[in-house]
Amino acid sequence: MTSRSWSSSSGSRAARRAPTLAFVDEELRSLTERLRQESGDTAAFRHLAAAEDPDELAEVLTAPGQPLWARELAAVRLGAAGDRRSFEALVLLLNHRDPQRCAAAAYALARLGDPRTARAAAALATNELRVAYALHPVRLLTRLRAPESVPALITTLQRRLRPHDPYRRVALACVEGLGALGDPRARPVLTEALAHPALAEAAVRALAVLPARG
Numbered sequence: 001m002t003s004r005s006w007s008s009s010s011g012s013r014a015a016r017r018a019p020t021l022a023f024v025d026e027e028l029r030s031l032t033e034r035l036r037q038e039s040g041d042t043a044a045f046r047h048l049a050a051a052e053d054p055d056e057l058a059e060v061l062t063a064p065g066q067p068l069w070a071r072e073l074a075a076v077r078l079g080a081a082g083d084r085r086s087f088e089a090l091v092l093l094l095n096h097r098d099p100q101r102c103a104a105a106a107y108a109l110a111r112l113g114d115p116r117t118a119r120a121a122a123a124l125a126t127n128e129l130r131v132a133y134a135l136h137p138v139r140l141l142t143r144l145r146a147p148e149s150v151p152a153l154i155t156t157l158q159r160r161l162r163p164h165d166p167y168r169r170v171a172l173a174c175v176e177g178l179g180a181l182g183d184p185r186a187r188p189v190l191t192e193a194l195a196h197p198a199l200a201e202a203a204v205r206a207l208a209v210l211p212a213r214g
Helices: 011-021 026-039 043-050 054-062 068-080 084-094 099-112 117-125 128-133 135-144 149-160 168-181 184-193 197-208
Strands: none
Touching: 026 043, 026 068, 026 099, 043 068, 054 068, 054 084, 068 084, 068 099, 084 099, 084 117, 084 135, 099 117, 099 135, 117 135, 117 149, 128 135, 128 149, 135 149, 135 168, 149 168, 149 184, 168 184, 168 197, 184 197
């Protein structure tokens, strides 16, 4: 899609909604710079990065033939502004093979406030076929502190405690997340994690903050 077609939406809508898209923090600045390089700093990129109309960004998510950088930029900007039209695109990015895209999606989903987010993150975290990409779903579940968070982290950690499991970063994120959530249901799996040298120190810290047994 050309810069001209991206700018076809109503100027009055843009003026009305611009304050939400005007928000910029370090995460968004980092994302913008990464995608600037990925896109080759084209005119199309500069137009999309400066777009102030949510409808214009949402069109990028559904229009055919859009490059991945454009979809990511549109989805993250919309998500950070609380626009739920970004939800499906962000969930796809949350489980992407590129960790930077996963991290950007997790950031936007945490700001989005969509009630579907925790359920989607739990499904991704516990999907054994995609466990190599579960790190950011696990971290997002910790940040959300949703009802789905503790059960999903317990399930994922239990599977990572199998002998010779290669996904130690995912396991460590689960241990740290369960400690941050402080739910006593995590005590058995955290106790089991003590036997794993790569997890033992974090498991000790996590167990120390759990409520005392009644």
